[in-house]
Structures are given as C-alpha cells and as structure tokens.
Amino acid sequence: MGSWLDYTINGLIIGNIYALVAVGLALIFGVSNLINFAQGSxxxxxAYIGWTCFTYLHTPLAVTALIxxxxxxxxxxxxxxxxxxxxxxxxxxxxxLATIGISLVLDQLLQIxxxxxxxxxxxxxxxxxISVGGGTIGALDLLIAATGIVSAAVLYGFLRFTKLGWAVRATAQDRDAARQMGVNTDAVNMTVFxxxxxxxxxxxxxxxxYFxxxxxxxxxxxxxxxxxAQVIGGMGNVPxxxxxxxxxxxxxxxxxxIFGSSYRNLFSFALLLLILVLRPNGLFASARSTPPEPMTGSFVTPNRPVRVxxxxxxxxxVIAAAVPLIPAIPYVLQVLTNAWLFAMLAISLTLVAGTLGQISLGHASLLLIGAYASALFALDSHWPVWASIPAAGIVTALLGTALIAPSFRLRSHYVSIATLGIGEIVGLVILNWxxxxxxxxGxxxxxxxxxxxxxxxxxxxxxxxTLGILVLLAMMQTRLLRSHLGRIFRAIRDDDVAARAHGISLGRYKAIAFAFGGFAAGISGGIAAHQYSYINNETFTxxxxISALTMVILGGMGNVLGAILGAVALTALPEMFRGTAEYxxxxxxxxxxxxVRFRPQGILGTT
Amino acid sequence: MTALLVLKGIDTFYGPVQVHFGLGMEVRQGQIVCLLGGNASGKSTTMKIILGLLRPRAGSIFFEAHDLAALSTPQIIRAGIGSVPEARRLFSAMTVRENLLMGAFARSDRAEIARDLERMLELFPRVRQRLTSRAGTLSGGEQQMVAMARALMGRPKLICMDEPTMGLSPLFVDRVLELIQAVNKEGVTIFMVEQNASLALAIAHYAYVLQAGRIILQGEAKDLARDPRIRAAYLGGETEPAA
Known part of the structure; x- marks a missing residue:
C-alpha cells in the first residue's frame, strides 16, 4: 500500500465492516434505548463459527456465511x-450492565x-x-463492499415496506404508543436483536x-x-x-x-470525544444540545442500606490487620494486598457511579495515570516513593478531572460512552508518547x-x-458522604435538572467528586506500580x-463498605478456589x- | 343497553402509593362516558389499567367477554379497543399517512384498510392536506385529529381518550368535541377522561367523578351538569355551595 487511493479504499472497506456492527447497535438503541455491549461478542x-465451518466442515463461503x-x-x-x-x-x-455481563461471558466462553x-x-x-487508478481492489474488498450495500438496501426495504419494519420504526419513536396500536413490542425487540x-x-x-x-x-x-460510529451519526439513527x-x-x-498504525484507535476515540463534546446528538442533529434522555443514569434502587x-x-x-501475624503463606497476603488495591479503585468508582450517578466505564485509566505518575516521579525525577505516591494521587485527581470535564454536561449512557473513550485514549496516549x-x-x-x-x-x-491507606481513604470518603457535599452529590444523581434548578453548579460538584475519586484511584495505581516494578499501557485495561464496576454493584452502589466487600469478594474468592482463576x-x-436481575441493590444496599 | 367495559373493585398502586380504592364503573355500548376528576385523582391511571399499561393489584376488568387483566396491551388493542393517548403521542418521524396506517396495525384486510383511510380523510378533511407531512410538524389540533383517526383505523368497538382537549386552542376544542360526537354516532363507544368538566358533560351521556381514587359521584351527564357538587368542584371555582 502507499497511495492515497489505497488508503481511501482501505478506509471505506473498514468503514463498511464497522457499519455492519454499528447498524445493529443503532437499531437496538433506537428500539430500546440500550447500548448493546454484547454486540462485539x-x-x-x-468469526469463530466461520472458522469452525471452514476448518472442520469445509463448507463453501456462501454456506458458511448463511450458517x-x-x-x-x-x-x-x-x-x-x-x-x-x-x-x-x-x-x-x-x-x-446486563449486556456487559453477557459480553464477558461470551468472550470467556470463546476463550475456553x-x-x-x-x-x-x-x-x-x-x-x-485489480488496479484502479493508483490503488488495487481485491475480491474480498468487493465482497465486503457488496455485503455492506446489500445489507443496507435490505434493511431499508424491511423498515420501509414491511409490517414488522413499520412496527420497529414505530416502537423506536414511541414504545407505549406502538403498544397501543397493537404492536407486540417484545417481538420487535427480538427481531431487532x-x-x-x-x-x-x-x-x-x-x-x-480480511485480516x-x-x-x-x-x-x-x-x-x-x-x-x-453510532455516536457520530446520532444514537439510534440507522443511516x-x-x-x-x-x-x-x-x-x-x-x-x-500519516502517523502510523499505533495511532489508529487514538483517532477513533479522539473523534468520539470531539463529537460528544460538540454535537452529542450526532452530526445530523439539528441543534447543539444535550441529548434528550428523560432519565438519570442512576442504578440506585430505593432501599434501606444494611446497617453495619x-x-x-x-x-x-483489626482482624484484617492481624492476618499477616498468622504464619500464612505469602500468597494469601499477596492476594489480599491486591484486594485492598482494588478496594481503593472500587471506593473511587462507587463515589462517582453510585453517589454521583455517573456510570464510568473507564475507571482503570485512573490507575494507569497514577501508576505512571508515581513510577516516573520516582525514576525520572528521583523522588522518594513516599512522596511520589501521594503526588501520583494528586496528579491523577487533576488530570483525571480535566480529561472528563468536557463531558460533564452529558448524561446517563453518554457518560458511560465518554468515560469509556477517555479510558481508551489514556492507554493509547501512554502507548504513543x-x-x-x-x-x-513499558x-x-x-x-x-x-x-x-x-x-x-x-x-x-x-x-x-495498603490496608492502612485503604482504611484512611474509606474514612475520608465516609465523612465526605455524610457532609453537605455528599447530599449535593446524591441530589445531582437523583435529579440533575432539579439540582440545577436549585442553583447547584453541576460541573463544579462533578469535578469535586471526580477529583476525590481520582485521588483514591491514583494512590492505588501508584502503589501497584511500585509493587509490580514493571508497568505498561496494558497493565490496567x-x-x-468493568471488574471494578462489578465490585461496586456487588457491594451496593454508593456504599463505601460495600465497595470494599465487593473488591475482596471478587478478587480474593476466585483465587481461593484454585483452577477457577482463569474463569x-x-x-x-x-x-x-x-x-442486575435479582439484587440490584447489592449485598449491603445502595446509599 | 349492555355494558361493554366493566371495572370492579380495582385497587391500583404505584409502588407503596395507592391510587385506586375499590374503583368500579361501567361503559355502556354506544354511549359517550366520561371520567372527570382533578389532578392526581387517578384518571389517567384508570386509562393505563384499561389498556394494560399498568396492572391493578386487585379487582377485575372485563371488555365484553375478555378478561383484560390476562391480556397484554397489544392483545387488548386486538380485542377491539382503540386508544387516543394523552398528549396524542403520534409517531413524530413518520408521515401522517404512516401514522394512520399504524392505527390499522392489528388488521390484515388490506382493501378494507384502504377504504377506511379514505373514510377518515372525509371525516377529517384537514388531515388530507397534511397526509405526507411528518406528524411531528403538525399543530396540536391537527395532531389530535390524526390521533383520533389513527385510533379509528383499528375499527375499535371502544375508543379510550385521555384528555382529548388538553392543550388545544378554544376553536379546536369545539371541533374535537363535535368530532367525538360524530364518531360516536357511527356506533363507536367512547370512554374519555377529562379535566374540563363542562365541556365533557356537554357531549357525554354518562359520567363518573373520581376523587382521590374513589368514585364519589355518577349519573346521567345532563343531571350531573346541574349538580351543585359538580359545579362546586369543577365549574364554580372557590365558593362552596350553600348547604
């Protein structure tokens, strides 16, 4: 490759492939306001079914595709x-969250x-x-292009001219009204999936x-x-x-x-953030406005938290502090130390996702920032470790908040997408800088x-x-939650419009919460860096x-003790049963x- | 006249909050029946439980021989109930024509559907001019007509209307009320929820008054229109009637 035409053809082919994924996401989002994170799985x-067919059944391509x-x-x-x-x-x-769970299960099953x-x-x-101008096109390129075009045409025909297609469109526009016309919206959901x-x-x-x-x-x-791709075009918009x-x-x-292949994803996510900040409704939306979702992102079910x-x-x-006194195997201590580090991340996330209601899917990037900050302070600036770790906490608080700040005006799903994108960007910048x-x-x-x-x-x-620092951070956060600040966070979570109408500056309080959360996560990442002695951009992905989010939900969103409990349960338990670690x-x-299905309030309850 | 829709002993809850307390009422075939009530009286919730959008915790709802408690919303629509939802709820990105045809979604008799569409356009001439416009671009009054026509396209025996005059200009309110009467004269039974008692009683045959989840008053519309309690609650304003 080398010519611009080649890059253009390549871009269009890749774009066609993305389109097949994105159209599905758009259909599902349109009909049920859901980002289907299992789509990639x-x-x-x-791909694996295709591989199996080719390898074992030796089916021709057309039959394989059909299967x-x-x-x-x-x-x-x-x-x-x-x-x-x-x-x-x-x-x-x-x-x-359920689609994230399904995605984890499917990916792991493929691996097994x-x-x-x-x-x-x-x-x-x-x-x-065949050569075209300065570039070339192969049979597979043509097949991909044809698949894209034919799929789009069939989909258009389906939505435009069939009864079920009408039902899909009507459901996307107004689910309740569609039901009142006799549309079986469950069947529509199933069709769309x-x-x-x-x-x-x-x-x-x-x-x-292709690859x-x-x-x-x-x-x-x-x-x-x-x-x-869907955010660029507007969530739920198929064309x-x-x-x-x-x-x-x-x-x-x-x-x-222009920049080389390690920049590929950086461009995608930069484009994502640009669109989210400038035109969160997509390029085709008529006006620059916040997405019109009449919901808060909170997953906090009303309940009474368990009083401990x-x-x-x-x-x-005391018992946790006494564990090292037992002549235990170092392995147990290692596992538990790791659990305390995860617990710091979990209390950070539970503050942001549970108390403030901003479901962050990129929290691991805070660990990365903290780890790199502390490691580089220690190595390149020759700071003592006792100074580099707190400094890493502060750097993470500032940098993490600054990165997320442009997305503060987004709500619910869009927050999750933005944090996901920022998380990827942090890793990619570390890779390329x-x-x-x-x-x-590394x-x-x-x-x-x-x-x-x-x-x-x-x-x-x-x-x-690690245990000492965790206890300290947990006590600070508990105090914070009992203060006026904690009440404001919960007010923003429960109804950000009402909070704003009461004169609460959403951006400022979100910044405070993210800074506090960033500090705890940065400390955790900093300690981890010195323990691992080696880190790279994939140390925390x-x-x-997602693991941290699972811990937080397990413990009960917003619940500090719950977050710690969730972290211990999900880090330590799989280790205890040997052989399950890879599962x-x-x-x-x-x-x-x-x-999500049976106990959305978690073990200790949401607060 | 036989009762088409019968509600008995309905208790409805929103979480821990009880909305209906032993609600009972019936809608007789061929009539216009209206349910009056102020804010938070449980009017719109009544509509929701008839359409199966919300399930009561106790009580029964029968439409002819159908036990509506056992049916899903689409099945209830197929049983012969049409709905004109609160605030119209048109499919705003679809054309007016597509909206009308969505009303006939539960039917499969193509030729009859086409004939009904033509009939609707005669009944609502204003709609004809906007047939290819996106429904979201119509005025409130026009949308109300499309919503009524859309409900009629399903050839329902009963149409449930949730506050059909809400948010309309006075001119359109009269027009909508006339159309409701016209539709009723063609044999469609109408059950409507209204806040504007004087308007509703002017066209209704029978009316119920709901207050805090209980029926406190019912009777022929013409009697109720003269009832001092109604006048006090809905028409008279501040002054209590002399005892």
Missing amino acids: VYAVG VVVACAGLGVAIERIGLRPLAGAARIAPL VFTPDPRALTSPLPNWR AIASALGGLSGLLVGM NHIDPAMGFQATLKGVV GAIFGSLLLGLTESYGVA PRWAIVAAV ESLTRGPM VTNIPPLQVGNIELDNPRAAYWI STVS RMLIYGVALLLL
Missing part, C-alpha cells in the same frame, strides 16, 4: 429473551473453547487484485477473513468502534450509523497513513515501596501499608474498569447478570 462468535447469520441471529434472540427481557421495568442502566491464541481465518476467495446479531456475526466473519486473524478478545474493540462508520474508517485510515455496627467494622479492620512514557516498552525497574531507607519489600509490610471474567459476567 456476537461479532467474535460469528453464521442464522446462528448469530439465534444467539441474538437468546440474549434478548434470557438476558434482557426479564429486566423490563428495572432501572434504565440495568440492561446496559478455542483457547486465547489467535487463529488464522483464511479467505477462500481467489487472490486476485436477531437482525443486529446476524449483521454483527457476518461482520466478524468478514473481518476475520486473516481472529482472537477471542476481538469483540470489545468492535463494540467500541460500533459505538463511536447515520452507516455514515459514521464510513467516516470513522476513513479517519482511521488517513490517520494511520461500628464495632463490627472496627473488628473487621514515547519520550515521556517509554511507549510500548516502565521497568520501578523502585519498591520504601520510607526513608527502610525498604518495605516484604509482603507483610506491603500488606499493612478496560477489563479492570475469572466468566465469574464476573455471571455475577453481574445475576446481580
């Missing part, structure tokens, strides 16, 4: 019927069945290319063939790209999603042409925890330090963000699904 399943479409449509129906329909009437964010190793998915198409999943699976097959590469983790990026996908494909392709007596908390802390972060090499030889000249390199000392994400996914 269905896409990965489609993929039918199987994925079935999977979509199952997702809707089993995972989502029982949640009708639950908090609006509940189905979104097909191993985590990537596989080649060789295209059975003839390997000719079937179509979206069929297109998603087909896309996975084509992508696998001659599939792996079980490929779905997450696909979901992200689909969401970005907009196609346009957004092509624009995204071209942007990425030209970005890669003060003596029990003190006793728990080599002069500061050492790029893909940071090595990070000094261990020490105070003065006393090295605290043994598991016991590390354990006590979006998987960590960790499966456990998280199932836990998330069960919680």
Whole structure:
C-alpha cells in the first residue's frame, strides 16, 4: 500500500465492516434505548463459527456465511429473551450492565473453547487484485463492499415496506404508543436483536477473513468502534450509523497513513470525544444540545442500606490487620494486598457511579495515570516513593478531572460512552508518547515501596501499608458522604435538572467528586506500580474498569463498605478456589447478570 | 343497553402509593362516558389499567367477554379497543399517512384498510392536506385529529381518550368535541377522561367523578351538569355551595 487511493479504499472497506456492527447497535438503541455491549461478542462468535465451518466442515463461503447469520441471529434472540427481557421495568442502566455481563461471558466462553491464541481465518476467495487508478481492489474488498450495500438496501426495504419494519420504526419513536396500536413490542425487540446479531456475526466473519486473524478478545474493540460510529451519526439513527462508520474508517485510515498504525484507535476515540463534546446528538442533529434522555443514569434502587455496627467494622479492620501475624503463606497476603488495591479503585468508582450517578466505564485509566505518575516521579525525577505516591494521587485527581470535564454536561449512557473513550485514549496516549512514557516498552525497574531507607519489600509490610491507606481513604470518603457535599452529590444523581434548578453548579460538584475519586484511584495505581516494578499501557485495561464496576454493584452502589466487600469478594474468592482463576471474567459476567436481575441493590444496599 | 367495559373493585398502586380504592364503573355500548376528576385523582391511571399499561393489584376488568387483566396491551388493542393517548403521542418521524396506517396495525384486510383511510380523510378533511407531512410538524389540533383517526383505523368497538382537549386552542376544542360526537354516532363507544368538566358533560351521556381514587359521584351527564357538587368542584371555582 502507499497511495492515497489505497488508503481511501482501505478506509471505506473498514468503514463498511464497522457499519455492519454499528447498524445493529443503532437499531437496538433506537428500539430500546440500550447500548448493546454484547454486540462485539456476537461479532467474535460469528468469526469463530466461520472458522469452525471452514476448518472442520469445509463448507463453501456462501454456506458458511448463511450458517453464521442464522446462528448469530439465534444467539441474538437468546440474549434478548434470557438476558434482557426479564429486566423490563428495572432501572434504565440495568440492561446496559446486563449486556456487559453477557459480553464477558461470551468472550470467556470463546476463550475456553478455542483457547486465547489467535487463529488464522483464511479467505477462500481467489487472490486476485485489480488496479484502479493508483490503488488495487481485491475480491474480498468487493465482497465486503457488496455485503455492506446489500445489507443496507435490505434493511431499508424491511423498515420501509414491511409490517414488522413499520412496527420497529414505530416502537423506536414511541414504545407505549406502538403498544397501543397493537404492536407486540417484545417481538420487535427480538427481531431487532436477531437482525443486529446476524449483521454483527457476518461482520466478524468478514473481518476475520480480511485480516486473516481472529482472537477471542476481538469483540470489545468492535463494540467500541460500533459505538463511536453510532455516536457520530446520532444514537439510534440507522443511516447515520452507516455514515459514521464510513467516516470513522476513513479517519482511521488517513490517520494511520500519516502517523502510523499505533495511532489508529487514538483517532477513533479522539473523534468520539470531539463529537460528544460538540454535537452529542450526532452530526445530523439539528441543534447543539444535550441529548434528550428523560432519565438519570442512576442504578440506585430505593432501599434501606444494611446497617453495619461500628464495632463490627472496627473488628473487621483489626482482624484484617492481624492476618499477616498468622504464619500464612505469602500468597494469601499477596492476594489480599491486591484486594485492598482494588478496594481503593472500587471506593473511587462507587463515589462517582453510585453517589454521583455517573456510570464510568473507564475507571482503570485512573490507575494507569497514577501508576505512571508515581513510577516516573520516582525514576525520572528521583523522588522518594513516599512522596511520589501521594503526588501520583494528586496528579491523577487533576488530570483525571480535566480529561472528563468536557463531558460533564452529558448524561446517563453518554457518560458511560465518554468515560469509556477517555479510558481508551489514556492507554493509547501512554502507548504513543514515547519520550515521556517509554511507549510500548513499558516502565521497568520501578523502585519498591520504601520510607526513608527502610525498604518495605516484604509482603507483610506491603500488606499493612495498603490496608492502612485503604482504611484512611474509606474514612475520608465516609465523612465526605455524610457532609453537605455528599447530599449535593446524591441530589445531582437523583435529579440533575432539579439540582440545577436549585442553583447547584453541576460541573463544579462533578469535578469535586471526580477529583476525590481520582485521588483514591491514583494512590492505588501508584502503589501497584511500585509493587509490580514493571508497568505498561496494558497493565490496567478496560477489563479492570468493568471488574471494578462489578465490585461496586456487588457491594451496593454508593456504599463505601460495600465497595470494599465487593473488591475482596471478587478478587480474593476466585483465587481461593484454585483452577477457577482463569474463569475469572466468566465469574464476573455471571455475577453481574445475576446481580442486575435479582439484587440490584447489592449485598449491603445502595446509599 | 349492555355494558361493554366493566371495572370492579380495582385497587391500583404505584409502588407503596395507592391510587385506586375499590374503583368500579361501567361503559355502556354506544354511549359517550366520561371520567372527570382533578389532578392526581387517578384518571389517567384508570386509562393505563384499561389498556394494560399498568396492572391493578386487585379487582377485575372485563371488555365484553375478555378478561383484560390476562391480556397484554397489544392483545387488548386486538380485542377491539382503540386508544387516543394523552398528549396524542403520534409517531413524530413518520408521515401522517404512516401514522394512520399504524392505527390499522392489528388488521390484515388490506382493501378494507384502504377504504377506511379514505373514510377518515372525509371525516377529517384537514388531515388530507397534511397526509405526507411528518406528524411531528403538525399543530396540536391537527395532531389530535390524526390521533383520533389513527385510533379509528383499528375499527375499535371502544375508543379510550385521555384528555382529548388538553392543550388545544378554544376553536379546536369545539371541533374535537363535535368530532367525538360524530364518531360516536357511527356506533363507536367512547370512554374519555377529562379535566374540563363542562365541556365533557356537554357531549357525554354518562359520567363518573373520581376523587382521590374513589368514585364519589355518577349519573346521567345532563343531571350531573346541574349538580351543585359538580359545579362546586369543577365549574364554580372557590365558593362552596350553600348547604
């Protein structure tokens, strides 16, 4: 490759593939106001079904594609019927969390069945290319383009001329009114999931063939790209999603042409944030305005939080502090130290997501910022570790808040998308800013925890330090929640319009909450960096963000003790049962699904 | 005259808050029956439980032989009830024509649907001019007509109307009331919820007055229009009637 025409063709082809994912997302969002985070997983399943067909059944491409479409449509129906329909009437964010859970389960199942190793998915198409101008087009390019165009045409015909298509459109515009015309909206939901999943699976097959590469983790990026394309075109807007996908494909392709391939995703997410800040309703929306969602993002079900007596908390802390005295195996201490670090992240997230109601899906990026800040202060500025970690907390508080600040006026789902995008951007900037972060090499030889000249390199000392800091942070946050500030946070969560009408400046209080949360997460990341002694841009990924969210929901949104309990339960328990560690994400996914369905208020209750 | 719709002993709750207390009423075939009440009296909730959008905790709702408590909203519509929702609720991005055809969603007799569409356009000539416009661009009064026509397109035996005159200019209010009467004369039974008692009683045959979830008054519309209690509660304003 080299010519601009090649990059253009490449961009359009990639855009076409994104479109198959994004159209499905748009249909689902249109009909049920839901971002289907499982869409990418269905896409990965489609790729693996295709691989299986090619490898074991030796089916021709057309038959393979048909099998993929039918199987994925079935999977979509199952997702809707089993995972989502029982949640009708639950908090609006509940189905979104459920799709995250479904996505974790599907991805992990693929990994268990097909191993985590990537596989080649060789295209059975003839390997000719025709020259067009300065570029070339191959058979697969044409197939992808044709699939995109034909799918769009069929979809248009379906929505425009069939009765079910009308029902889909009517449901998207006004669900209750559609029911009052006799439309069976459950059937509409199921149809939409079937179509979206069929297109998603087909896309996975084509992508696998295009790159001659599939792996079980490929779905997450696909979901992200689909969401970005959809935001560009306007959430729920089907033609907009196609346009957004092509624009995204071209942007990425030209970005890669100019800056190199490690910049591909940076361009997508920068575009996402730009759109979210400037035109949150998408490029086709008539006016610059906040998205008209008549809901708060809160997942906080009204309930009475479990009252834990003060003596029990003190006793728990004492017992936790005494654990290293038992001649236990260092492994247990390591696991628990890790749990305390996660607990710091969880109390940070529970403040932002639970108390303030801003469901952040990019919280792990705060860990990354904290880890890099402390490591670089210690290594490059030769600061002592006892100073670099608090400094990392402050840097994370400031930087994290500054990054999220442009998105403060967004609400509910859009907050989740924005934080997801920011999380990805942080990782990608770290990857590409080599002069500061050492790029893909990562940071090595990070000094261990020490105070003065006393090295605290043994598991016991590390354990006590992390536990001590956690207790301190938890006490600070509990005080904060009891103060006037805590009441304002909850007011914003429960009704931001009413809060604003009472003169509360939303931006300022969101900044305070994010700064406090950023501080705790930054400290956690800082400690982790010195414990691991090596970090890179993938030390804390979006998987960590999702794990933290699961912990917070398990404990009870907004509940500080609950967050700690959730962190311990989900970090330590899988380790206790040997052999289940590799099923960790499966456990998280199932836990998330069960919680959302049966105990949305978590173990200790929301506050 | 037989009762088309019968509600008995209805208790409805929103979470812990009780809305209806043993609500009972009936809508007789061929009549215009209206349910009057002030804010928070439970009027719109009554509409919701008839349409299956909300389930009462106790009591029964029968439409002819159908036990509505056992049916979903789409099934209730298919059983022969049409709905003109509060604030119209048109499909704003679809054309007026598409909206009208959505009203016939539960039917499959294409030729008859086309004939009914033509009939609606005769009944609502104003709608004809806007047939290809997006419904969201219509004025409130025009939208109300489209909403009524849309409900009629399902050939319902009973039409439920939630505050059909709300938010309309006085000129349109009269027009809408005339149309309701015209539709009723064609044999469609009408059940409407209204806040504007004098208007509703002017066209209704029978009326119920709902207060805090209980029926406190019922009777022939012409009697109720003269009833001092009604006048005090809904027409008279501040002054209490002399005992």
